[in-house]
Amino acid sequence: xxxxxxxxxxxxxxxxxxxIIDHLNLKIDQGKFVVIxxxxxxxxxxxxxxxxxxxxxxxxxxxxxxxxITNMSITERAKLGISFAFQQPVHFKGITVLDLLRLSAGKxxxxxxxxxxLSQVGMCAKEYINRExxxxxxxxxxxxxEIATVLARGTEVSIFDEPEAGIDLWSFQHLTSVFExxxxxxxxxxxxxxxxxxxLAIADEIVMIKDGKVEAHKAKDEIFPxxxxxxxxLSSCGMLxxxxxxx
Amino acid sequence: MLDSIQKQLLEEIADLHKMPEGAYNIRANSQMAARxxxxxxxxxxxxxxxxxxxxxxxxxxxxxxxxxxxMDKSGITEMVYNDFFVGDDCDVTIIAxxxxxxPGEENSQHDGIHRFFIGKNSKLKYVEKHYxxxxxxxxxxxxxxxxxxxxxGSYVEMEMVQIRGVDSTIRTTKAELDKDxxxxxxxxxxTHDKQTATSIYEVYLNGEGSSTDVISRSVAKDNSEQIFDAxxxxxxxxxxxxxxxxxxxxxxxxxxxxKLDACHVDxxxxxEAAIGKIAGDQLIKLxxxxxxxxxAEEQIVNGFLK
Numbered sequence: 001x002x003x004x005x006x007x008x009x010x011x012x013x014x015x016x017x018x019x020i021i022d023h024l025n026l027k028i029d030q031g032k033f034v035v036i037x038x039x040x041x042x043x044x045x046x047x048x049x050x051x052x053x054x055x056x057x058x059x060x061x062x063x064x065x066x067x068x069i070t071n072m073s074i075t076e077r078a079k080l081g082i083s084f085a086f087q088q089p090v091h092f093k094g095i096t097v098l099d100l101l102r103l104s105a106g107k108x109x110x111x112x113x114x115x116x117x118l119s120q121v122g123m124c125a126k127e128y129i130n131r132e133x134x135x136x137x138x139x140x141x142x143x144x145x146e147i148a149t150v151l152a153r154g155t156e157v158s159i160f161d162e163p164e165a166g167i168d169l170w171s172f173q174h175l176t177s178v179f180e181x182x183x184x185x186x187x188x189x190x191x192x193x194x195x196x197x198x199x200l201a202i203a204d205e206i207v208m209i210k211d212g213k214v215e216a217h218k219a220k221d222e223i224f225p226x227x228x229x230x231x232x233x234l235s236s237c238g239m240l241x242x243x244x245x246x247x
Numbered sequence: 248m249l250d251s252i253q254k255q256l257l258e259e260i261a262d263l264h265k266m267p268e269g270a271y272n273i274r275a276n277s278q279m280a281a282r283x284x285x286x287x288x289x290x291x292x293x294x295x296x297x298x299x300x301x302x303x304x305x306x307x308x309x310x311x312x313x314x315x316x317x318m319d320k321s322g323i324t325e326m327v328y329n330d331f332f333v334g335d336d337c338d339v340t341i342i343a344x345x346x347x348x349x350p351g352e353e354n355s356q357h358d359g360i361h362r363f364f365i366g367k368n369s370k371l372k373y374v375e376k377h378y379x380x381x382x383x384x385x386x387x388x389x390x391x392x393x394x395x396x397x398x399x400g401s402y403v404e405m406e407m408v409q410i411r412g413v414d415s416t417i418r419t420t421k422a423e424l425d426k427d428x429x430x431x432x433x434x435x436x437x438t439h440d441k442q443t444a445t446s447i448y449e450v451y452l453n454g455e456g457s458s459t460d461v462i463s464r465s466v467a468k469d470n471s472e473q474i475f476d477a478x479x480x481x482x483x484x485x486x487x488x489x490x491x492x493x494x495x496x497x498x499x500x501x502x503x504x505x506k507l508d509a510c511h512v513d514x515x516x517x518x519e520a521a522i523g524k525i526a527g528d529q530l531i532k533l534x535x536x537x538x539x540x541x542x543a544e545e546q547i548v549n550g551f552l553k
Contacts, residue, residue, distance in 0.1 A: 052535060054531055054535075073534070074531060074534040074535055075534045075537060075538065075539050075540070078534065078535050078536060078537040079537050083535065083536075084535045086528075086532060086535075088528075090526070090528045090529050090531075090532040091529075092529060092547065092550055093464075093492070093550065093551050094464075094549075094550035094551045094552070094553040095546065095547070095550035099546075099550065103533060103536050103538065103546060104536045106536075106537055149536065153536065153537075
């Protein structure tokens with residue numbers, strides 16, 4: 001279980017203190033598929049980074065399975081079983097998709113094992129396995145590889161920070177099916193920051209974050225009907241709903 | 248016979264675990280240790296100066312020449328002149344390299360001048376690795392000079408690698424290209440401690456349709472210093488590109504001096520130079536996969552120099 005207790009994150013901008021996360025409390029039960037949504041600037045991505053240790057809270061505690069991880073490094077949290085898919089995937093010179101998947105898995109994955117993770121995110125493995133993880137790949141391809149790194153880790157908690165950000169609608173349409181697959185196959189806890197209706201629709205629970213606080217945290221069926229059609233739950237164009245799994 | 252240190256140096260610089268196939272000339276502590284010639288590739292010792300002439304017949308294809316140099320005695324200073332005459336319509340690989348193990352107090356220095364005369368429509372791949380080791384306080388110094396003269400339609404690809412252990416190096420490469428000739432250079436360099444490394448390139452694109460691509464990737468650690476000085480001179484309708492991409496760490500110092508000199512209206516010359524530390528987001532990504540910061544750095548550097 002992941003528990004955030006009275007968490008605060010305050011930054012200083014132009015000599016003024018700005019509260020991004022404001023005495024936030026949240027419990028995420030093990031094995032749940034939870035989507036965090038809410039208005040832009042509400043603190044969602046910051047919250048994800050605080051959980052991974054990329055940012056350090058000003059005050060409050062983060063507990064993971066009862067252990068206080070608030071002061072642990074990113075590496076320690078990763079080793080404890082938390083994974084993180086970045087909103088903007090990082091580029092590397094010389095590091096290939098296969099290298100990155102092997103680093104993610106923490107072992108010398110065979111080519112076919114690595115390809116399996118790429119297939120899970122709808123990628124034609126043979127075309128990508130030896131490609132460098134750099135700007136020669138499209139935004140959608142980099143997003144999928146980023147998600148594949150989290151799958152390759154196979155940890156208890158997987159956090160995805162706005163997987164839809166920065167990619168075109170066509171690519172996103174592919175991505176939603178990836179998350180639908182994760183929904184059915186993943187055994188651990190999945191935490192996704194998203195505005196997309198199709199992602200929200202497959203959640204067990206939805207957490208609404210606004211002004212750095214939890215405004216609502218309920219089962220999907222309770223909260224989903226209220227936010228469909230609002231900016232918290234953007235629906236995709238119906239013309240894009242046909243799956244295109246060419247490989 | 249080669250001793251165990253010399254054998255290990257050979258593995259480092261030429262991936263050689265035993266005597267290579269084809270033609271070779273192995274030089275150990277300023278003496279010829281082994282040589283083999285073939286019907287197409289002759290190796291002749293020079294009479295006037297220290298060094299060899301390698302003569303490759305017209306039309307020689309899919310053959311290789313190994314010419315490694317190993318030194319494991321302290322205090323050797325040598326100057327070697329090697330000339331390579333590659334005939335027309337050849338397709339060959341030349342693997343050079345120098346490994347120095349300096350066990351003593353005195354400096355070990357190997358300076359070499361390699362001249363390549365490449366015939367019409369020939370293709371050459373040249374690989375040169377430099378490596379140094381040894382517990383002694385004596386410096387390990389390598390100053391290679393490479394000159395390349397390319398005839399019409401020839402293609403030369405040079406891979407220059409120096410990853411560890413060389414205290415001081417000045418690498419000078421000069422090339423002159425005739426019509427439709429192409430020169431590709433890939434340099435990979437890492438310096439550490441108080442090492443210094445200077446790479447000077449001067450490529451003359453003399454013939455119409457000639458082209459070059461000079462790419463250096465380097466990592467400077469600790470208190471080391473690197474200078475990358477690349478000059479491309481376009482004397483005809485030609486294409487030239489030089490790129491220096493360096494990761495700077497610790498208290499290192501990196502200088503990139505790209506220079507383009509166009510003497511023809513159809514000369515298209517480009518240079519790019521980028522120096523910077525390892526990006527923070529790269530470290531964070533790898534740490535989020537469970538690597539420590541040091542492990543993440545190592546992976547990023549290894550990938551960069553791959």
